[in-house]
Amino acid sequence: MRRGEQGPGTRGLVLAAPRGRSGKTTVAMGLCAALRARGLRVQPFKKGPDYIDPGWLTLAAGRPCRNLDLFMLGEDTVRQSFLEASAGADLALVEGAMGLFDGLDLAGSGSTAQLARVLNLPVVLLLDVTRMTRTAAAVVRGVTGFEEGLRFVGVILNRVGTPRQERLVRAAVEQYAGLPVLGAIPRRPEVEVPDRHLGLVPAAERVGPDGLLAEGAVAEAARAVEAGVDLDRLLALAGPVGARAGEAGVSPPKGAAAVPAGTGAQEAGRVGQHGVPAGRVAGDGVPVGVMRDRVFSFYYPENLECLQAAGARLVFVDSLRDTALPPVAALYIGGGFPEVFAAELEANGGLRASLREAIAAGLPVYAECGGLMYLCRSLAWQGERWEMVGAIPFDVEMSPTPRGHGYVEAEVVRDNPYFPPGEIIRGHEFHHSLPAAVPVADMVFRLRRGTGWGQGWDGLRWGSVFASYLHVHALAYPGWAHALVEAARRFARERGGVGLWR
Numbered sequence: 266m267r268r269g270e271q272g273p274g275t276r277g278l279v280l281a282a283p284r285g286r287s288g289k290t291t292v293a294m295g296l297c298a299a300l301r302a303r304g305l306r307v308q309p310f311k312k313g314p315d316y317i318d319p320g321w322l323t324l325a326a327g328r329p330c331r332n333l334d335l336f337m338l339g340e341d342t343v344r345q346s347f348l349e350a351s352a353g354a355d356l357a358l359v360e361g362a363m364g365l366f367d368g369l370d371l372a373g374s375g376s377t378a379q380l381a382r383v384l385n386l387p388v389v390l391l392l393d394v395t396r397m398t399r400t401a402a403a404v405v406r407g408v409t410g411f412e413e414g415l416r417f418v419g420v421i422l423n424r425v426g427t428p429r430q431e432r433l434v435r436a437a438v439e440q441y442a443g444l445p446v447l448g449a450i451p452r453r454p455e456v457e458v459p460d461r462h463l464g465l466v467p468a469a470e471r472v473g474p475d476g477l478l479a480e481g482a483v484a485e486a487a488r489a490v491e492a493g494v495d496l497d498r499l500l501a502l503a504g505p506v507g508a509r510a511g512e513a514g515v516s517p518p519k520g521a522a523a524v525p526a527g528t529g530a531q532e533a534g535r536v537g538q539h540g541v542p543a544g545r546v547a548g549d550g551v552p553v554g555v556m557r558d559r560v561f562s563f564y565y566p567e568n569l570e571c572l573q574a575a576g577a578r579l580v581f582v583d584s585l586r587d588t589a590l591p592p593v594a595a596l597y598i599g600g601g602f603p604e605v606f607a608a609e610l611e612a613n614g615g616l617r618a619s620l621r622e623a624i625a626a627g628l629p630v631y632a633e634c635g636g637l638m639y640l641c642r643s644l645a646w647q648g649e650r651w652e653m654v655g656a657i658p659f660d661v662e663m664s665p666t667p668r669g670h671g672y673v674e675a676e677v678v679r680d681n682p683y684f685p686p687g688e689i690i691r692g693h694e695f696h697h698s699l700p701a702a703v704p705v706a707d708m709v710f711r712l713r714r715g716t717g718w719g720q721g722w723d724g725l726r727w728g729s730v731f732a733s734y735l736h737v738h739a740l741a742y743p744g745w746a747h748a749l750v751e752a753a754r755r756f757a758r759e760r761g762g763v764g765l766w767r
Contacts, residue, residue, distance in 0.1 A: 598636025
């Protein structure tokens, strides 16, 4: 099927699996790239707060992947973000997370299944059939019969070992589970994206000097999907985007409860496309640095868009190549893997010294997770220790196991430039590191849920620096972007706008 052959309107579907590590991201990026090669516009989405999978889907689709997280954003904001980002696309493809029914509690709150119901989209089940034949049908029957309110339209078999296994599994699923098998993808290591301690290796790291490494991985996935999946049939089974409950054959299960969002999510309904109010010129305004490179790549696109909407002109900084901080009035350092690049970060002493000087001069800096680690005095991992920026006088230790992993709920208990006291902030954390000390008196967030810096605290305010393990989504708290830009404006005014921090 080529563009225009599927009829008017955007179609959508959810790609889900019975468990995590079934190959969803590899298959999703293969679908994005294969359909894009046919001339179709595919808008990718990722269920949950993940950064790494969306990076691969963005590369494959050529459109920014959007995160859809019911815990952080709530149903209304998730639905609005989905509809706005899908506008003009031929297919909206939502990659699920973990197992289809895995959520926050026994009821599966916030699960991929609940997201499929909120969006009224049909589900394609991806099944890892490693060492399995007829039992695959039992798995599919169990999944499809487990919970009301979902419409399953087909199955894709992944990691198929032999043609004989494919024939047996295909026949069993279609005969005993009553669902069409839309394709089968063989087990091939070159098709899989490699793992690391926090999941898949980010796409940003696999781009070499020639830019071909990550592109090659996407191309391999696209070839496997093109050869193994009936794309025309899959597109025909996709449901209409924006259909009301019941119009696409999807209805909520009895007793299903909505997942409430944080308090800031109520404000998100008043912003425009992807959180950008109408009438603002993106990129025009006060210069706000964003450290985005192979090390620091964990940013929601909406966070950057909301900064632009608030009046920021984004200036991107490379922590490995830039030897001095460019003229900026504030700096945003997201998450990433500073431990993997610790030696290179230490070697770039010019940038570290420049950043220390800027912070000493009062430059507002907002740092999340990996950015927090970079701003500390040193970073220790696997028996070695490297010097970092030293703007906040704490040492960070890496652990082989996660120190904090999952959703976070924090109460703002002290004054800070970004979140009003008394507000409840919802976000997420995923880190193997912790600083060696917890300066409680300088912490802004008292945690109701999560680890943060430890001892129930997160959100360090240290001079002009705000450093937290909590990742915040700007569509839930649009005031965050306005506050950071306003801090930049104040700094620029104080410095006379000439040379800014210099």
